Amino acid sequence: MANGINGNGKTNDVAVSETKLPLKFLFVSKESASGDLAWTLKKEGHEVKIFIKVKSDADVYDGFLEKVEKWEDWADWADVIVFDHVEFGEAADRLRKKGKHVIGGSAYTDRLEIDRSFGQAELKKYGINVLPNWNFSSYDEALEFIKNNPARYVFKPSGNTPSANKNLLFLGEEEDGKDLIEILSQNKEVWQKKASVFQLQKFVAGVEVAVGAFFNGKEFIMPININFEYKRVFPGGIGPFTGDMGALMFWTSPNMLFNETLAKMLPALQESGYIGYIDINCIVNGRGIYPLEFTARFGYPTIHVQLEGLLMPVGDWLYRLAQGESFEIKTKKGFQIGVEIFVPTHFAKSKDREIIEIYRDLPIFFKKRTNLEGIHIEDIKLVDGVWRVAGESGSLLVVTGSGNTVEEARHQAYARIKNIMIQNMFYRTDIGSPWRVDSDKLHTWGYL
Numbered sequence: 001m002a003n004g005i006n007g008n009g010k011t012n013d014v015a016v017s018e019t020k021l022p023l024k025f026l027f028v029s030k031e032s033a034s035g036d037l038a039w040t041l042k043k044e045g046h047e048v049k050i051f052i053k054v055k056s057d058a059d060v061y062d063g064f065l066e067k068v069e070k071w072e073d074w075a076d077w078a079d080v081i082v083f084d085h086v087e088f089g090e091a092a093d094r095l096r097k098k099g100k101h102v103i104g105g106s107a108y109t110d111r112l113e114i115d116r117s118f119g120q121a122e123l124k125k126y127g128i129n130v131l132p133n134w135n136f137s138s139y140d141e142a143l144e145f146i147k148n149n150p151a152r153y154v155f156k157p158s159g160n161t162p163s164a165n166k167n168l169l170f171l172g173e174e175e176d177g178k179d180l181i182e183i184l185s186q187n188k189e190v191w192q193k194k195a196s197v198f199q200l201q202k203f204v205a206g207v208e209v210a211v212g213a214f215f216n217g218k219e220f221i222m223p224i225n226i227n228f229e230y231k232r233v234f235p236g237g238i239g240p241f242t243g244d245m246g247a248l249m250f251w252t253s254p255n256m257l258f259n260e261t262l263a264k265m266l267p268a269l270q271e272s273g274y275i276g277y278i279d280i281n282c283i284v285n286g287r288g289i290y291p292l293e294f295t296a297r298f299g300y301p302t303i304h305v306q307l308e309g310l311l312m313p314v315g316d317w318l319y320r321l322a323q324g325e326s327f328e329i330k331t332k333k334g335f336q337i338g339v340e341i342f343v344p345t346h347f348a349k350s351k352d353r354e355i356i357e358i359y360r361d362l363p364i365f366f367k368k369r370t371n372l373e374g375i376h377i378e379d380i381k382l383v384d385g386v387w388r389v390a391g392e393s394g395s396l397l398v399v400t401g402s403g404n405t406v407e408e409a410r411h412q413a414y415a416r417i418k419n420i421m422i423q424n425m426f427y428r429t430d431i432g433s434p435w436r437v438d439s440d441k442l443h444t445w446g447y448l
Contacts, residue, residue: 022046023315026078028071028091032057032391033300034084036376036398039064040307040314049074060391063382075100080322083276085297086110096273101322108272109296116158116199119294123280126264131283131290133201139188142200143181150176152203155184156293157195168195169241172203204283204290207438209447211257212279212295212302215269217324223251223331224258225279226448227302228438235430242346243395246339246431247305248406251331256447257282260289275322277303286445301398304376305338308400334404337413337432338376341425346394362389364396365421374400374416389422396422406435 027038027050035050042048042065050061051071061067068074075081075095082103083092089110092102112119117135124130135158136142146153155170168191172180184191191198210227213220227249233239254263261280269278277298283290295302310317311330320327343362348355364380364387366372376398379391389396397420401413410432417427442448 021315023079023319024077025049025315025318026068026071026074026081027051028053028081028083028088030054030085030087031393032060032379034082034298034303035061035065036304036378037082037084037298037307037314039377041318044313044315046315049078057379057391057393059381060379061377061381062390064377064380080319082318083297086113093273096275101319102275103318103322104276104297106272106274106296108268109274109276109278109294112294113296114158116156116293122265122268123261123291126268128261128264128291129288131202131204131292133199135197135199137197139184139192142198143184143188145200146177146181146184150178153177153180154201154203155180156199156201158197158199201292204285206283206285206290207441208281208283208292209257209438209442210279210281210295211262212277212299213258213262214277214321214329215274216321216326217273217275218270219326220263220266221321221326222328223253224255224262225302225306226250226252226255226257227279227299227305228435229281229302230428230431233428235428242340244299244301244340245428246337246398247301248335248337248409248432248435249302249305249309250335251309251329252448257284257289261291275324284442284445284447289447301338301340301376304398305336305400307376308332308338308374308402309336332402334402335406335409335432335435336400336402337406337409338398338400339413339417339427339431340395341397341399341417341420341422341427343389343394343396343422343424343426345389345392348392348394356392359389359394359423360392362423364388367419367421371419374413375420376400396425399427406432 022045024047025041027034029050029052031054032052038048038050049068050065051068080101083105089105089107092105093107095102120130120133152172152175157168170183213224227247229247230245231241233242278296280294281292309332311332343359345356345359378395379393380387380396381390399413399417401409403409
């Protein structure tokens with residue numbers, strides 16, 4: 001028997017079917033983000049194929065995974081189809097209506113993530129507290145608004161903005177908004193092309209924390225996941241925003257953070273038929289919980305760190321989820337952290353061919369090749385038994401660790417990093433370090 005939480009907050013007991021082996025998994029990837037999950041399934045003995053939409057990632061996962069040119073040709077072949085990013089929601093909806101087992105995406109959840117104004121409106125609709133926010137498509141109108149309403153704001157690209165351009169996010173530091181006025185004034189012509197739709201959100205101080213869970217189309221699967229992202233490039237939260245430099249997380253039973261945010265979205269998720277992972281990133285302080293944005297898909301490196309905390313076969317977990325079964329995910333106690341490993345290509349633009357080609361095909365060495373536990377692949381390939389740099393992102397590996405305490409998890413992850421040799425690789429050395437202070441605040445405020 002297994003348990004899930006239904007719309008009444010009660011436990012459902014249902015029989016869990018036995019997973020058939022091997023299964024056939026088809027991954028549909030936008031930016032070669034889910035290869036490690038696919039590779040994990042392959043190592044478990046499943047059949048795996050992957051489609052990668054972005055042409056610049058043509059060589060990513062070579063030697064690790066079998067690629068296909070047109071994913072639609074393999075939809076009937078697959079027992080489970082996994083969409084790893086937004087923009088595939090309508091296709092996922094059509095396949096579910098045909099009876100296919102699909103993880104990831106729905107037209108509704110795509111819009112929750114892509115359209116910030118819609119996401120905020122849905123939060124408000126379901127009784128979740130939101131920060132005041134204003135949406136713009138004109139930089140001149142936004143500048144006039146700040147001048148007439150001086151305050152501290154956060155600038156956030158919205159709409160279907162490419163992931164790289166979403167790093168234009170800017171946190172104002174001046175209480176009268178003059179720093180944001182300066183930034184927008186100097187960059188409006190360039191940014192209009194990169195982020196034509198954007199949002200200004202009132203700034204609030206506190207701890208940034210995300211609460212997430214897997215959803216089987218009818219109910220949330222326990223336990224929930226609490227995670228903390230580290231998005232700036234340098235230790236101490238200094239420098240430009242990246243997609244993510246690492247994460248700290250733990251699994252737990254439902255708490256106030258979950259009950260006051262994600263749990264309230266249950267009716268909307270049920271109606272949309274969504275199956276997959278979803279979380280809400282929030283700022284919390286002593287006055288309340290303020291949701292910022294949705295991630296309605298696997299997060300990166302969130303999924304890599306979640307794999308570190310799993311105590312059950314990935315194929316079993318994904319197949320049960322795709323079937324809509326009610327079960328409990330078996331997870332480690334304590335904490336898990338993940339550290340992103342990069343090379344300088346990460347800061348190159350597509351036109352910077354020289355630096356991209358300098359790092360392409362560079363080898364990744366391990367001092368002890370016999371122990372690669374906690375090493376998760378990103379944009380790399382396997383050539384004649386050697387791991388090499390692939391693609392153009394410069395995001396190569398996620399190194400994870402776990403422990404009963406955050407310090408134990410940190411020690412294990414950073415010890416594993418010492419086994420890796422890549423020319424000019426870089427990473428943050430403080431993933432998980434703020435937990436001591438953040439934990440005190442979150443417990444004092446009653447959220448954990």
